[in-house]
Amino acid sequence: MIEMAMAPSNQQTNFSFEHPVTVEFRHRLLFTRGAFRPDNAAFADAMRERGMGATSIAVVIDSGVAEAWPNLGESVAAYCRHHAEALELRMAPLILAGGERVKNGQDYEEVLRLINDAKLCRHSALVAIGGGAVLDAAGYAAAIAHRGIRLVRFPTTTVSQDDSGVGVKNGINAFGKKNYLGTFSVPHAVICDEEFLATLSDRDWSAGFSEAVKVALLKDPDFFNQIEAAAPAIAARNMGAAMPIIRRSAELHLNHIATGGDPFEFTTVRPLDFGHWAAHKLEQLSDFEVSHGEAVGIGIALDVAYCAEIGLLDSDSASRIHRCLAALKLPLSHSLLKSERLLEGIEEFREHLGGELTLSMLSTIGSEHVIHEVDHNAMRRAVANVLNLDAAPKGLSR
Amino acid sequence: MIEMAMAPSNQQTNFSFEHPVTVEFRHRLLFTRGAFRPDNAAFADAMRERGMGATSIAVVIDSGVAEAWPNLGESVAAYCRHHAEALELRMAPLILAGGERVKNGQDYEEVLRLINDAKLCRHSALVAIGGGAVLDAAGYAAAIAHRGIRLVRFPTTTVSQDDSGVGVKNGINAFGKKNYLGTFSVPHAVICDEEFLATLSDRDWSAGFSEAVKVALLKDPDFFNQIEAAAPAIAARNMGAAMPIIRRSAELHLNHIATGGDPFEFTTVRPLDFGHWAAHKLEQLSDFEVSHGEAVGIGIALDVAYCAEIGLLDSDSASRIHRCLAALKLPLSHSLLKSERLLEGIEEFREHLGGELTLSMLSTIGSEHVIHEVDHNAMRRAVANVLNLDAAPKGLSR
Numbered sequence: 108m109i110e111m112a113m114a115p116s117n118q119q120t121n122f123s124f125e126h127p128v129t130v131e132f133r134h135r136l137l138f139t140r141g142a143f144r145p146d147n148a149a150f151a152d153a154m155r156e157r158g159m160g161a162t163s164i165a166v167v168i169d170s171g172v173a174e175a176w177p178n179l180g181e182s183v184a185a186y187c188r189h190h191a192e193a194l195e196l197r198m199a200p201l202i203l204a205g206g207e208r209v210k211n212g213q214d215y216e217e218v219l220r221l222i223n224d225a226k227l228c229r230h231s232a233l234v235a236i237g238g239g240a241v242l243d244a245a246g247y248a249a250a251i252a253h254r255g256i257r258l259v260r261f262p263t264t265t266v267s268q269d270d271s272g273v274g275v276k277n278g279i280n281a282f283g284k285k286n287y288l289g290t291f292s293v294p295h296a297v298i299c300d301e302e303f304l305a306t307l308s309d310r311d312w313s314a315g316f317s318e319a320v321k322v323a324l325l326k327d328p329d330f331f332n333q334i335e336a337a338a339p340a341i342a343a344r345n346m347g348a349a350m351p352i353i354r355r356s357a358e359l360h361l362n363h364i365a366t367g368g369d370p371f372e373f374t375t376v377r378p379l380d381f382g383h384w385a386a387h388k389l390e391q392l393s394d395f396e397v398s399h400g401e402a403v404g405i406g407i408a409l410d411v412a413y414c415a416e417i418g419l420l421d422s423d424s425a426s427r428i429h430r431c432l433a434a435l436k437l438p439l440s441h442s443l444l445k446s447e448r449l450l451e452g453i454e455e456f457r458e459h460l461g462g463e464l465t466l467s468m469l470s471t472i473g474s475e476h477v478i479h480e481v482d483h484n485a486m487r488r489a490v491a492n493v494l495n496l497d498a499a500p501k502g503l504s505r
Numbered sequence: 506m507i508e509m510a511m512a513p514s515n516q517q518t519n520f521s522f523e524h525p526v527t528v529e530f531r532h533r534l535l536f537t538r539g540a541f542r543p544d545n546a547a548f549a550d551a552m553r554e555r556g557m558g559a560t561s562i563a564v565v566i567d568s569g570v571a572e573a574w575p576n577l578g579e580s581v582a583a584y585c586r587h588h589a590e591a592l593e594l595r596m597a598p599l600i601l602a603g604g605e606r607v608k609n610g611q612d613y614e615e616v617l618r619l620i621n622d623a624k625l626c627r628h629s630a631l632v633a634i635g636g637g638a639v640l641d642a643a644g645y646a647a648a649i650a651h652r653g654i655r656l657v658r659f660p661t662t663t664v665s666q667d668d669s670g671v672g673v674k675n676g677i678n679a680f681g682k683k684n685y686l687g688t689f690s691v692p693h694a695v696i697c698d699e700e701f702l703a704t705l706s707d708r709d710w711s712a713g714f715s716e717a718v719k720v721a722l723l724k725d726p727d728f729f730n731q732i733e734a735a736a737p738a739i740a741a742r743n744m745g746a747a748m749p750i751i752r753r754s755a756e757l758h759l760n761h762i763a764t765g766g767d768p769f770e771f772t773t774v775r776p777l778d779f780g781h782w783a784a785h786k787l788e789q790l791s792d793f794e795v796s797h798g799e800a801v802g803i804g805i806a807l808d809v810a811y812c813a814e815i816g817l818l819d820s821d822s823a824s825r826i827h828r829c830l831a832a833l834k835l836p837l838s839h840s841l842l843k844s845e846r847l848l849e850g851i852e853e854f855r856e857h858l859g860g861e862l863t864l865s866m867l868s869t870i871g872s873e874h875v876i877h878e879v880d881h882n883a884m885r886r887a888v889a890n891v892l893n894l895d896a897a898p899k900g901l902s903r
Contacts, residue, residue: 121547122536124756126763128673128691130528138520149519223680228859229770251649253857254674254687255769275526276652282621289652290688293526358522365524371653372627459651461626 132293136273136361138354142261142300143182151190153259153296154232161195162232164259165225167218167245169237171205172263175306179236197225205237207395209244210279210286218248222256232257232295238264238311239271239399243289246277250292257295263303265315265349266400269356270322273297275364275371284459285387291371299357301350312344313436314400319356320432321381321407326359328473335427338434377460378475381467382406385444388452392443404437408496409444412489414468417482424472429496440493449490453481530691534671534759536752540659540698541580549588551657551694552630559593560630562657563623565616565643567635569603570661573704577634595623603635605793607642608677608684616646620654630655630693636662636709637669637797641687644675648690655693661701663713663747664798667754668720671695673762673769682857683785689769697755699748710742711834712798717754718830719779719805724757726871733825736832775858776873779865780804783842786850790841802835806894807842810887812866815880822870827894838891847888851879 139149154162166183173179180200187196201221203209222233233256235245242260249258262272278289304312316334323331333352334341340348363379364370377383386406389397397405411428414420432439443449457464463479470476537547552560564581571577578598585594599619601607620631631654633643640658647656660670676687702710714732721729731750732739738746761777762768775781784804787795795803809826812818830837841847855862861877868874 122752124534124759126532126759128530128532128763128768130530130769132526132528134524134526136522219679219686223682223685226856228856230859251686251688253685253859254676254689278652281617284621287621287651288617288649290649291652354520361522361524365526370526371528458624458626461628461651 134275134293134361134365135296136299136357137296138268138299138301138350138357140301142298142302143179143186145186145189148190150186150259150298151193153298155193161191161193162230162257163195163197163225163227164232164234165198165221165227166196166200166234166236167221167241168200168202169205169241169263170202172237172303173202176303183234183236197227197231203237203241203244205241207240207280207390207399209240215244215248215279218245219252222248222252227252227256229253229256232259234259234261236261236263237267238262239267242267242272243277243286244279246292246294247279247289250277250290255292258292260294260297261303262297262299264307264311264400265304265313265353266318266398267315268299268301268304269315269353270318270360271399272299273357273360273364285391286459293370299353301346301353304346304349309344309436310401311398313342314398314404316341316352316435317382317400317404317407317432317437318360319352320428320435321403322356322359322363322379324407324428324469324472325378325381325467325475326363326473327355328471330355330359331431331472335431335434338431342434342436372460377465378467380456381469381475382408382410384452384456384466385409385449387456388449389441389443392446392448393441397441397443401438404432404435405439405441405444405493408432408439408493409486409489410466410468412492412496413481413486414470414476416485416489416492419476420469420471424469428472429493433496438497440490440497442494444490444494450481450483450486532673532691532759532763533694534697534755535694536666536697536699536748536755538699540696540700541577541584543584543587546588548584548657548696549591551696553591559589559591560628560655561593561595561623561625562630562632563596563619563625564594564598564632564634565619565639566598566600567603567639567661568600570635570701571600574701581632581634595625595629601635601639601642603639605638605678605788605797607638613642613646613677616643617650620646620650625650625654627651627654630657632657632659634659634661635665636660637665640665640670641675641684642677644690644692645677645687648675648688653690656690658692658695659701660695660697662705662709662798663702663711663751664709664716664796665713666697666699666702667713667751668716668758669797670697671755671758671762682853683789684857691768697751699744699751702744702747707742707834708799709796711740712796712802714739714750714833715780715798715802715805715830715835716758717750718826718833719801720754720757720761720777722805722826722867722870723776723779723865723873724761724871725753726869728753728757729829729870733829733832736829740832740834770858775863776865778854779867779873780806780808782850782854782864783807783847785854786847787839787841790844790846791839795839795841799836802830802833803837803839803842803891806830806837806891807884807887808864808866810890811879811884812868812874814883814887814890817874818867818869822867826870827891831894836895838888838895840892842888842892848879848881848884
């Protein structure tokens, strides 16, 4: 405690006390297969470690997951019965409609009601099984109930397993703005079960690899080489090729959060948001018909073209990145990029972060370069370039 | 990053990544007088230190404060004009009805609307001027908008200056439960202006000293002696006697948060909640007619009587504490203590904290003693004892 008697003001001495308040959280990320098979102890172990007897839980399941896995609710219940010393399931699972729309309405209030009805306390846990949107809405409810109960995420999509489900954010949309309400909250555990990925549509499958490409471009050139080499096998849905990429992407994202020095993003530098200004705007302009992962792929393709256009990145590297995205069967552009409103996304991105405009760009593959200004004409040329890329037959663009 | 390849499960190796996520916040607490006089630089200095130009702000004022200080809105605006290099006031202040009711409804949504209309970002600040309830509701809105914008609190009551306004919590009521929704959030700054205390009713004035007595009993026997000696002058509203007590109470509360090792209350030990199980229940049973500060005074009187009843605390110390509370013009009991529902408050308190029942009690003045069980019959006798204390003429009970 630093106590200071400061300079007098109006014959009144000011008294000032300053103190750092340090909070240490623990983040657990686990990749497994068949997480709810009774003989897989991973989930029970993650809850048991507290040494305080069984943890009370309630469960939220994404409707898309519930459809693909109709016995999931019963599997979870059977798992809890089998591991009764670690887990006590308090209520039947709540099914929440998947997709971005779950973040627009009052669905998170249903999760709050579940938490209240199940009498969960700050030592209980909400278990959320689903894609990024359901994890965001359920995670928000868990973060504000009782000033934060424990959250266990089971991300079920490529994009939530390799990025969003790993992070320390939650949120819902309000005032027509994405993630206007939310908190920074460290989950108790994130358990990625690769079996959930098998039932994704091809489109949802591919979408998640854009975030792996992004983090590779910013942090790890060798990892980009690895994705490039694995891209055809990933596109063919080879799990053996895909899982190391998903795991490494998740690890790099978590590593950035834990060791990057700013887990709760107090500064305006957001290196992990490369390609995201256009992605957020495109999601919004398409009324979320374009998924987050796809939009990020397009945002990366666009910002890479912009970097080449302003001479920051050499054009061979730009082409390599575009080819890698295409080989992953990610779209490189969208007709809505032609909208005059696209560039509004730059100011909206600045406003959400606050302070000066700060965008991560690339100078080489693996090297981030921060800019504070965007040349709108160069960006319009970059839009034209990526629209051409998608129009060209894939073979030729190599 | 600890990476482990774990024991195989279903021929599947689990991959596990664990990492501590450490977040460092900075808490600033300042006592001053005439905070909005143009020549008092304290507020502007607290905002300027970022070295990023003027901070955009919006202001929420407690209706009780706005009535007592009809020119306050204009003073704040003039202050911002005078310190334009540090502060940019974006909108006219929002007046929120004071008192616990502000935490029951949708008032926090009005604050969210203000934050959105004022286009505040994560580097802007919401300035909340008022008693604990308004600070709680406005602080909650600030904590969830944009995943947390800066909050500057100006607590205007004794109880908010010496305890609640200093802390790292916010909250609103939901499902009929106090503080069901909220977060742990460290304020950017807390500025206590003693001039606001001059217009409090005698009842509100006295109410806040219960929290000073509480923290003294738990942490600092010398401070208890000091309160005991100052009590008659405090009751006579002598500011020179009162301010050192309020400042020391605030300092002890902040010190506990910053150095107690558990600022966000992950464990079930809550030493600062001495006397609070009965206080929360009494507030609820009286439909908040009994204020938080008064209820805490009664809760302390009751738990002190209980400690004496079970032989934990000697009866001379118990009497001293009761006399000190009475000298501060705090009530020692309330007819609602006779309600059969009072003891439900013990289980409700446990549920809110979670895990095993954990209550702080006293073994001597200045020494906390944790218990995990309450003898209901002894507690009923303690209720009878404090009801008798209040019935007795004050002079005689010495």
